[in-house]
Structures are given as structure tokens and as C-alpha cells.
Amino acid sequence: MQRIDIDGVPVLTAPGPDRTTAALVFGVGLRDETFAGIEVTHLVEHLAMSALPKSHLRCNAVTDVDTTTFVATGRPAAVGAFLEGVCRALADLPTDRIDVEIGVLDAENCSTADSTLGALWAARFGLAGPGLVVADGPGREFLTEDVVRAHARRWFVRANAALWCRGPLPEGLRLPLPDGPRPERTTPESRPQTGPVWTVVPGSGVGLLLGATGPWDPALRLGVEVLLDRLRDTARHRRGISYSVDSVGLDLHAGHREVAVVVDARQGQESAVADLVWEQFVALGEAGPTAAELAHAVAGFEEELDADEQAVVEAELVDAAYCAVSGLPFRPVQDVVRAWRTTTAEDVAAALRAARGTVVLAVPEGVSYAGPGAPVERRTLCWVEPVLPDGETFRPPLAARVLGRAQGRTLVVGTTALAHRAADGDVHRIPWELLECAVPTEDGRGLLVVGRNLCTVPVHEDVFGRRAVAAVRARVPADRWVARPARRQEALVRAS
Numbered sequence: 001m002q003r004i005d006i007d008g009v010p011v012l013t014a015p016g017p018d019r020t021t022a023a024l025v026f027g028v029g030l031r032d033e034t035f036a037g038i039e040v041t042h043l044v045e046h047l048a049m050s051a052l053p054k055s056h057l058r059c060n061a062v063t064d065v066d067t068t069t070f071v072a073t074g075r076p077a078a079v080g081a082f083l084e085g086v087c088r089a090l091a092d093l094p095t096d097r098i099d100v101e102i103g104v105l106d107a108e109n110c111s112t113a114d115s116t117l118g119a120l121w122a123a124r125f126g127l128a129g130p131g132l133v134v135a136d137g138p139g140r141e142f143l144t145e146d147v148v149r150a151h152a153r154r155w156f157v158r159a160n161a162a163l164w165c166r167g168p169l170p171e172g173l174r175l176p177l178p179d180g181p182r183p184e185r186t187t188p189e190s191r192p193q194t195g196p197v198w199t200v201v202p203g204s205g206v207g208l209l210l211g212a213t214g215p216w217d218p219a220l221r222l223g224v225e226v227l228l229d230r231l232r233d234t235a236r237h238r239r240g241i242s243y244s245v246d247s248v249g250l251d252l253h254a255g256h257r258e259v260a261v262v263v264d265a266r267q268g269q270e271s272a273v274a275d276l277v278w279e280q281f282v283a284l285g286e287a288g289p290t291a292a293e294l295a296h297a298v299a300g301f302e303e304e305l306d307a308d309e310q311a312v313v314e315a316e317l318v319d320a321a322y323c324a325v326s327g328l329p330f331r332p333v334q335d336v337v338r339a340w341r342t343t344t345a346e347d348v349a350a351a352l353r354a355a356r357g358t359v360v361l362a363v364p365e366g367v368s369y370a371g372p373g374a375p376v377e378r379r380t381l382c383w384v385e386p387v388l389p390d391g392e393t394f395r396p397p398l399a400a401r402v403l404g405r406a407q408g409r410t411l412v413v414g415t416t417a418l419a420h421r422a423a424d425g426d427v428h429r430i431p432w433e434l435l436e437c438a439v440p441t442e443d444g445r446g447l448l449v450v451g452r453n454l455c456t457v458p459v460h461e462d463v464f465g466r467r468a469v470a471a472v473r474a475r476v477p478a479d480r481w482v483a484r485p486a487r488r489q490e491a492l493v494r495a496s
């Protein structure tokens with residue numbers, strides 16, 4: 001692999017077939033958005049692709065939690081034209097196409113994918129960073145031209161890009177990206193926990209999230225590999241209660257990793273799968289993997305590297321470009337294999353034990369499950385509490401009670417928090433400092449208050465009266481309001 005520089009963008013190249021495959025990678029994804037701007041990265045990506053001239057080039061673009069990638073395979077000159085076109089489009093997005101591309105996103109509707117994974121991250125980070133994956137946001141109509149342009153200006157700059165290229169590098173390649181400072185990524189705070197917790201989440205799978213801080217250590221990753229193998233053997237092959245067992249690692253920065261294990265469960269077997277995941281995780285931490293299990297995991301890695309040389313080259317290019325944009329140290333795959341070979345069973349056990357206090361075990365909602373028992377504590381995904389805090393209290397007016405809109409609901413506007421007792425009796429509390437945003441209702445007579453702790457509090461004149469709405473409005477700072485876009489209001493006027 002070679003590294004050069006084109007127009008200030010690091011370019012990683014490796015020899016390959018006559019047809020070139022190249023990808024322009026940006027260090028921006030869903031984790032860099034806000035609740036109000038969910039999917040703005042995806043929209044920028046769509047707008048850039050829509051600006052390219054029609055061609056038969058095999059090309060694609062992908063936005064995920066961490067990165068946005070534009071990739072093409074074909075004759076070197078055509079790939080070069082594609083890359084240059086993407087750069088020019090990002091510098092001046094065709095924002096007149098926003099409505100059309102939002103329609104395309106609506107049709108694509110991929111926001112519910114990976115729901116267990118998103119819920120695990122949300123359990124760790126709330127409605128911030130990777131935790132945003134769990135949410136849909138206030139709606140795509142809130143993605144205005146200003147929001148889209150500001151996002152592109154901040155993140156789609158040469159200082160936040162890297163290119164990888166397998167096969168001939170297009171001759172005279174230019175990457176005319178906008179200038180701008182290297183954007184600084186923030187790492188959201190982890191929700192404090194004093195030991196392992198289990199929680200009920202949307203979705204249908206069972207999940208286990210492990211956090212690790214400190215320098216890179218292959219032991220946790222290797223331990224998770226052995227855990228996956230055990231779960232496949234037991235949950236899938238022996239007991240037939242699960243079909244797919246997978247893991248996803250995410251680096252928040254060089255000193256903080258989250259590793260998620262996601263296991264689907266046959267309907268009715270969710271509790272059994274959750275118990276099995278926890279038991280096997282604990283057992284591996286106590287006794288460590290057997291010598292045979294370790295050897296099997298290392299051999300599996302080696303075989304993967306052996307099977308398809310071209311795929312390995314490409315995977316290394318992808319990883320090197322990812323490291324270049326995210327500021328993580330790049331490790332050649334051969335170094336990783338070597339590290340795996342020298343990792344002992346005791347290293348693996350110690351890494352899993354160290355992660356135990358960070359465990360979030362997630363089970364799908366609608367399942368009757370009592371939890372795996374001590375020391376794993378039950379925790380709600382958002383902040384549910386038994387009683388309302390002190391503060392100005394609003395109950396639905398008589399008219400609402402008569403009309404059946406009250407359902408025992410109560411709103412408390414306190415000095416430290418906003419709280420709402422919902423119809424089911426649960427109290428949801430948003431400390432004012434965790435207020436993410438307030439979204440006005442379409443009729444303008446209420447608002448939805450969204451907390452970074454995943455609580456939402458609906459406040460509407462019809463339910464709590466005008467004084468309650470005014471009291472909450474008065475507590476929302478100006479910069480926390482999500483303005484309904486003008487074109488949306490026009491549409492409402494036309495409709496009425």
C-alpha cells in the first residue's frame with residue numbers, strides 16, 4: 001500500500017486489476033448529526049450523487065454511523081471523472097433538489113435497519129452520537145437548505161477526506177473539495193452505570209454491548225470472536241433458537257471502543273437467548289476460552305486472509321482510509337493477526353471481566369423477561385422514575401378529562417427538570433440541561449420536548465391548557481427550538 005497526497009487529500013493506493021475501484025471517504029456519519037438534523041448526511045450524499053451526469057459507471061454512495069463513502073469501479077478515466085464530479089457537487093450542492101431527494105429518502109426508508117444495534121448505542125449514549133441511530137428525528141421536512149449547506153460546509157471538506165484506490169490511479173486526478181478546518185468530532189458521554197444492566201429495547205433481537213477504554217487491546221475482540229462461536233454452537237446449532245449471531249465494533253476515538261454482539265431470536269425464545277448470551281459471556285470471563293477455542297478463532301482469521309487476496313487488499317485500503325479520516329492509528333492486518341496469536345486465554349478472560357461493568361444486555365420489547373438475575377440490574381432505556389418531581393404542576397382541564405384526553409396525565413415544570421406522568425403511569429423526566437430540542441406541533445398550539453436521555457414530553461393546549469404550554473415555552477432557550485421550515489408551512493396553508 002502506498003500513500004500519496006492529491007489536492008491535500010491523503011490517497012492510499014494498491015495495485016489491482018485493469019479496472020479501477022476507488023472510494024472517497026469522509027469522516028462524517030449519523031453520529032455527527034443532531035436529533036433535529038437526523039439524516040442530513042444521507043441527504044448531502046444523495047444531493048451530490050444527483051448532480052453527477054448520467055453514466056453507466058458502476059458507482060454508489062453509502063452513509064453509515066461513522067463515515068460517508070462515494071465509490072466507483074470502471075475505466076480509470078471514468079472513475080477519475082466520477083470522483084472529481086463528487087468533489088465539485090459537494091462544493092456546490094444542488095439544493096433546489098432537496099424536496100425531490102427527500103422523497104427518494106422517504107421511499108428508501110432504511111431508518112429502521114439495525115434497530116437492536118442502534119438501541120444498544122442509545123442505551124450507552126442517549127440521543128447523541130451513535131445513539132441517534134435509534135431515532136427518526138422530527139421529520140425530513142426539517143432538513144432545510146440552510147441546514148444542508150451548513151452540514152456540508154463543516155464536514156465535506158478536504159481536511160476530512162481520504163481516498164483509496166485499487167488498480168491504476170486515474171491520470172491527472174483532481175479532488176477539488178472545499179477548504180475548511182478539520183472538523184472536530186465530539187464523543188458523547190456514556191450514561192453512568194455501576195455494574196451490568198439489562199434493558200428493554202425496540203426491535204426483535206437480543207444485544208450485548210461492551211465498552212472498552214484505554215489503548216487498543218486485541219483481547220476483547222478475540223474474546224467476542226470466541227463468544228460468537230459459542231453462541232453459534234449453542235443458540236443456533238444445538239438448540240435452534242437463533243439464526244444469526246454477529247458483532248459490530250465502533251471506535252468513538254482511539255481510546256474508546258464499543259463492541260456490540262447482536263443475536264436474533266426465534267419468536268418466543270428471546271428470554272432463552274438473552275440468558276444464554278449473558279451466561280456464556282460470564283463463563284468466558286471466569287474460565288477464559290479453551291486452547292482449542294483460541295486456536296479456532298485465530299485460524300478463522302488466518303483463513304479469511306488466505307481465501308481472497310484481492311478482498312484483503314481492499315479491506316486494508318478501506319481501513320487505512322477510515323483511519324486517516326477518523327484519526328485512529330492504522331494497523332496492518334498482519335500485525336493484528338500476530339497480536340491475536342500471542343494473546344492468551346487469561347488475557348481474553350481479563351478483558352471480558354474488565355468490560356463486565358459496562359455491559360448493556362438488551363431484550364426486545366413485548367417479551368416477558370425477568371432479567372438474568374444479580375448482579376445485572378434492570379434499567380429503562382429512557383429515564384423512568386416512580387414519582388413526579390416538585391414544580392409547577394398542570395393537570396388536564398375538565399374539558400380534556402371529559403373528552404377522555406386526560407388519562408391520568410400530569411405535567412410538572414420544575415426548576416431543574418420537566419416531567420410528565422404518561423397515561424401508563426410512568427414518569428419521564430428531562431433535566432433542563434439535557435434538553436435536546438423542542439419541536440412545535442403542526443397546529444402551533446403545542447410542542448414536543450425531546451431529551452438527550454431519550455425521554456420525550458408532549459405538551460399541548462388541548463391536554464394541559466394554554467398556561468402549561470406557555471410555562472414550558474418560557475423554559476426552552478431560543479437555540480433549542482426546531483423551526484418548522486417555511487415550505488412546510490406553505491404546504492399546510494395550501495392544504496387548509
Ligand SMILES: [Zn+2]
Binds near residue numbers: 427429454456
Ligand atoms: Zn422517558
